[in-house]
Amino acid sequence: MFQWTQKWVFALLSCLGMQNALAESTVNMPYGVTRMSHDIYNLHMITFYICCGIGVVVFSVLFYSIYKYRRSRGAKAANFHEHPGVEIIWTLIPFLILVGLAIPATIVLKDIHNTNESDLIIKITGYQWKWKYEYLDQGISFFSNLATPQIQIDDPQKTKNEWFLLEVDNPMVIPVHKKVKILLTSNDVIHDWWLPAFGVKQDAIPGYINENWIQVDTPGIYRGQCGELCGAYHGFMPIVVQVVPEEEFEQWVAAHMLNKTAVSNGRKAT
Amino acid sequence: MNLTDDMATAHDHADHGPAKGLKRWLFTTNHKDIGTLYLLLSLTMFFVAGIMALVVRIELFEPGKVWVTPEFFNQMTTLHGLIMVFGVIMPAMAGFANWMIPMMVGAPDMALPRLNNWSFWLLPFAFLLLSLPLLRELVGMASHLIGLNLFAGAGAAPDYGWTFYAPLSTTYGPDSTDYMIFAIHMMGISSILAAINIVVTIFNMRAPGMTWMRLPMFVWGWLVTAFLLLAVMPVLAGCVTMMLMDRHFHTAFFEAAGGGDPILFQHIFWFFGHPEVYILILPGFGIISEVVQTFSRKRLFGYSFMVAATITIAFLGYIVWMHHMFTTGAPYAAQLFFMYATMLIAVPTGVKVFNWVTTIFKGELTFETPMLFALGFLVMFTIGGFSGVMLAIAPADYQYRGSYFVVAHFHYVLVSGSLFAIFAGVYFWLPKWTGHMYNETLGKWHFWLSAISMNLTFFPMHFVGLAGMPRRIPDYALQFTNFNQIATVGAVIFGLSQLLFLAIVIRSCQKHKAGVNEHLPDNVWDGGRSLEWTRLPTPVPYHTFETVPEIGPNDTH
Structure with a gap:
């Protein structure tokens, strides 16, 4: 009904x-x-x-x-x-x-x-001034920082990148067509994870875990920004999400696991 | 009291007019003097906070750093908001209340004149305290230029937005937060005392025959506002006191690490904050009702429904605060309640707009400056009301929240709403107060420049907000450039047009001081219905209604 x-x-x-x-x-x-x-x-x-x-x-x-x-x-x-x-x-x-x-x-x-029946769970933590993405079942975890060079921000004469202030070093990667549950929290002040193209905005609040969900049907790169004033660099912690076909996502996960193993092996070796 | 006594007192008062010099203003208990003081404070702070807005707009003229740091940018947005709300709109409305309420209800003065003096004189010190960290910073910068290092390491002015959300303002706040906390305490005391005074005046000082349903709409608007103030200013005081405790006395009201709750802050803040927006607009509704009926030469349409709508708006205003917090992880049921309640506010607000339009319908209109501002209010406040309905729709609000769409919305209801109502009120009553007719041509220029530049500034903000530009950012992605440049140009024009207003007001005051008598009629606009037009000379004398007037059915609103 x-x-x-x-x-x-x-x-x-x-x-x-x-x-x-x-x-x-x-x-x-x-x-x-x-x-x-x-x-x-x-x-x-x-x-x-x-x-x-x-x-x-x-x-x-x-x-x-x-x-x-x-x-x-x-x-x-x-x-x-x-x-x-x-x-x-x-x-x-x-x-x-x-x-x-x-x-x-x-x-x-x-x-x-309705965040039930999700295929993938990602925990997103806001920091002053960057995002941390943790793939809980895959054990992947990384920070996502602004990638725009500081000189483009400070010097008005410099040519700016196409995605000035909307580009990061490590984007969040999710598979297409899958229901992704996001859990939001914060490490310091209140942030807000806002991605207009997904219709998702949810506060990241210290001491709370908020939920929302994403299910994207078109692969591509999508961009958003922090939506709650979180200090001086509130305007400099963008969100970039790369939506990829499932096989590509599996490869990305595998590569990350490999990388992580390599890193931890390296640690053991030294 | 017999007639002879009455005459004797009147004679006595006429003998000693206002005191001379600074003492007159420091010690005055006269409602007109105190009203003037409120309005002067408001005018001063209007330019101070306006300059801050221009700093913000100029920084946003193009992507990349234009001239200020992100830190200073945040201080500007914060102080602009706090001063415009508490230092411009509220004192201006209090100024009108002091000037007009006693005259409109047929009373010689406010009920508690000494309290009145105190509630004003708290304010300049409150704003001094609020601005001190910024002044300290500016002096520090200036001294740095000449090789001195005054106030080095003194820290920043408040920089967390006018909503000062915890924990950004508590655990992470600069030391100047304490200045803001005590400034807000002082403003709160001032507002509460003023509200008590207004309630007591309206309840007890109405002339015989001035029944509730004969009160002018402006008085009704302020009565309801005063009750809102009494209910919510103590909540704000509690909120900032909890912040003070968290910052210095090891409590953890808002600190998650200590078992506290950052969302509690938002509940308390918005329990104050939402009624606050009606505090800013309801007296303005009153002014618009007076102006619209006067220049239509027709009684206000649906008076009793207007009164009911005002009370309904205030009541609903108490129970919608959580619509500011739809994305904080509120449960579904709570979101539904607050969404429905918020949407309901559109009904009584719509009733008010429809009644104003019907008052104008089949009237006998003239278009002097007060009426122009009232018509500007009607159109643009309604646009702000439309974006308000859109914001009430919770799922869509997920996308609007924290974006420039919200900035556009509240500037439409505050600039073309409250501020235009204040301008309408000043042009409406200035001739009555000073006995001097302001320059109508300049007044019309002021209106048209303000109305056009206001739309130029704030309309594009709807677009960038919907397209994804967050508010309170000092720098932005390239696709938002064009609309931001239009907004900045609009803001500069708007700022400069206000100098016209300043010139017009100063000219009127000068003529008044020089004692120029233009022999304006008592009913300056030949449509005024309340007592100040029908029973008092122009300019109004220093003391009015020393003999109690009798109000009859012909003195209706």
Whole structure:
């Protein structure tokens, strides 16, 4: 029943033609590459269009009145000043519109909380000012630092990289089509892991472990930033996620394991 | 009291007008003087915090470091926010309250005049305390240039945003945090005392016949605001006291390592913080109601529904604070409750907007500067309301939160909302206060420049926010460059246009001081309905309503 309602609501939203309208532009929320980001995008657009509709009605009446009822055009003030009927109408109609908005919002929100049945678990820890990714089942763990050279930040004359401030040394790597559960916490102050293309934003709070999930259908490189002020270099701890086919992910894991073994062997040797 | 006594007192007061010089302002218990002091403080802090905003905007003119360090950038955003909220909007609204509430309810003064003096004079010292670390830093920088090293190693000014989230402001905060804590305590005491004074004045000092449903909307707006202040300022005081304890007395309210809870901070802060946004806007709603009905020459439409809407907004304002915390890992049920409650606020706010528009409908409109600002408010505050509805939708809020979309939203409701309401109020009542009509041409320039540059500054922020630019960053990725440059240009124009406002206000005050009498009519805008227009001369004398007025059905709002 729940699933059915959900499908129906989103089929309806998609029919309204708001899907992908302004995707990938720099003036709107990205349509993204996950079901979650699509759902959020559709909610965002339907709310936006409803607001536009109400705006058109209210501003039309306002601008018509400004044009029509000016003293310089000989207008004389009318005498009415109350009408309980219209008050009730313009209380009820917005209320009903809001109920209509609340239904899909409730459904999507439930989906955000559904972190069950994940294929992979990654623990993400915020540090001032970098991210640490730990693949709990694979035993892989590494830090991800800003890769933009400092000189490009300090010197306005220097040519900047294409992904200025959105590039890291070690990106998080996840397999395509797999449900990845992320666990978020922090080592110091509150950070926030935000990746717009996935429709995911979740605070990393010291003493807490927050959950969210990602399931990407298109391989590629996706970028985001810290979303909560965390000190002087809040703007300099980007998030880069590389989504790869499953075989490639297995190879990446194997390479990391090998690397780790090599490192620990090396330690033993010395 | 018989009539002779009454006349005698009136005569007595007329004999000794205001004291001269500094003493007048230091020791005054006159509600008009104190109102003026509040407004002057607000005007001063407006330019101080405005310059900070310009530092921020100029740094953001292009990617890469433009002129300040990330550390200094954060201090600028923090102090800009704190001063604009506590030092500009709140004192300006308190200034209007002091000037207008006694005159609007037919009282000779506020109920507690000495308390009134104290609640004002706490404020300049509170802001001095808040600004000291920054002043210390600036003096240090300047002394460094001439080879001295004053205040070396004194540390930074507050730099964790106006929301000063723990543990960034506690365990990781600079030493200047303590200055901020005590400054906030002082502002809190000032606000609580002012709120008590306003509540007592409105409850006890209404002239005979001034029934509740005859009160002007401005008075209603402030009454509800005063109750909000009384409820939430102590919570903020508690919040900063807990921070002080964590910083110096080994408690761990907000420190996870000691068994404390960083999210507790956010609950307490936003339990204050959300009603605070209604504290900033409800008196503005009142001003807009007065201005709109005056320049429409028509009674406010749906008065009783406007009162009900104000009270409903305040009530809902208490129970929505967690919508600021949707991404903190809140449980589903809590998110649902706060999402629904937040969406509900759109209903009474919508009722207010619809009533204002209907007041204008079939009116007899003229477009002097106060009305222009009120119309600007109506359009742009509504746009801010729309982005507010969008932010209320929790799943979408996951994407808006912490981005420039939020910055755009709250500047639409605070700049083109609260600030435009303040401008409307100043142009509306300045002729009544000073007996001098400001320069209408300059006033209109001020409006159009402000309205256009305000949109130039804040509208592009919606775009960069949606496209993924976080707020409070000193440097940004290349794709956000164009809109940031537009915003910076807009901000500079907006800043410069405010010099016009300064010039207009100074000119009016000068003429008033020189005693120029322009013989303006008592009802300056020939549509004013409240007592200051119908019962008092222009300019209003230093003491008003020494004889208690009788209010009848014709004195309706």
